[in-house]
Amino acid sequence: MPPSPSSAQDPVPAPRRPLRTERLLLRPVRGGDLPAVTRLWTDPDVRRHLGGPVTGPVIRIRQRRIVGAPGFHAVVRAEDGVLLGLVTVEDGGRDGETEVSYQFLPEHWGHGYAREAVGAAVVRALETAPSVVAVTQEANHRSRRLLESVGLEHAESFVEWDAHQVLYRRRAGRRNPCTEEL
Known part of the structure; x- marks a missing residue:
């Protein structure tokens, strides 16, 4: 009898499946990642x-909940396994849309790692989601440029947590600037 569509042969859901880029590996968070992840949460x-x-x-x-949790990706440099940051993909996040967020350690800023990782996560999410959103503070100009560089567009502005926020969105089927020549 042929296997049913929901058999054990189904691929691992997208948030759990490792994702490779040219320089990076996005994989589930491991116990050994907790010191670097804790630095992300405590660095001013x-x-x-x-x-x-x-x-x-x-x-x-957070430490108890993040290890192996679906949607949380440790971003490690493929050549040496150094943890650079986190990318989170939350299905059914803001208003039911898939939401992407990220944090990178300051010593890894300015090398294009965040753009590469977030761009790959957005492309992966759009394989199954009709759209992806991301929210950042209006004052976070670096994050806004990054989101725009991976094809998300300004969708709305609002105040939340006593700060001006910007919601970005990218719908499935839109061009992928991450795979185009810069």
Whole structure:
């Protein structure tokens, strides 16, 4: 008898399947990643537009929840396995749309890693989702440029958490600037 469409042969859901780019590997978070991930949550520069550093009790809760959790991708440099940051893909996030967010350690800023990782995550998400959204503070100009560079477009502005926010969106079927020559 042929296998049913929902058999064990189905591929692993997109948020759990590792994703490779030219220089990076996006994979589930492992226990050994927690020191670098904790730095992401506590670094004032990383958290400048994310509500500030996270405190001890919240860190412990997050540490227990993030290891192997669907949607959380450790971004590691393929050549040496160094953790550079996190990219999160949340199905059914903001208003039911797939939402992408990211954080990278400051020593890895300015090398194009975030653009490469976020661009790949957006393309992967659009394989199954009709659209992808991302939100950043209006004042976070670097993040806004990054989101625009991977094909997300300004969709709306609003105030949340006492700060001006910008929602970006990219719908499936739109051009992919990540695969075009720069």
